[in-house]
Amino acid sequence: MSLTLLLSIGIIITMLFHFIGVYAGAKKTVWIAIILIWAGVISIATSEVKPKAYDEIKEMKGHYKDTDKLIEDAMPKVSLYELITIKSSYLKHTAKK
Numbered sequence: 001m002s003l004t005l006l007l008s009i010g011i012i013i014t015m016l017f018h019f020i021g022v023y024a025g026a027k028k029t030v031w032i033a034i035i036l037i038w039a040g041v042i043s044i045a046t047s048e049v050k051p052k053a054y055d056e057i058k059e060m061k062g063h064y065k066d067t068d069k070l071i072e073d074a075m076p077k078v079s080l081y082e083l084i085t086i087k088s089s090y091l092k093h094t095a096k097k
Contacts, residue, residue: 010038045081053083060086064093 014034021030057078061071067089074082 010041014038046079048077049080049083053078057083057086060090064090067093 017030017034018027021027024030057071060067062068067086070082070086070089074086078086
């Protein structure tokens, strides 16, 4: 999945929550919930992956030039978002074979 698609889905869900809040008369409560949801998602996406993920990265390294570039840029601490990007690049190449 691309970043644009994920952001689009997030924006659509935010708009739905907003209109539900307007309809229910709880705009402030809904916006506080939306802000907390976005903060949680950003926090998870930027957190460092578990040690097992580094083993997966080692297995992917050395096969494709652009995947290696992503791995090099992400090291030494790889976030969840970076891991998803690396895996996406690797799978894109393996699907072409």
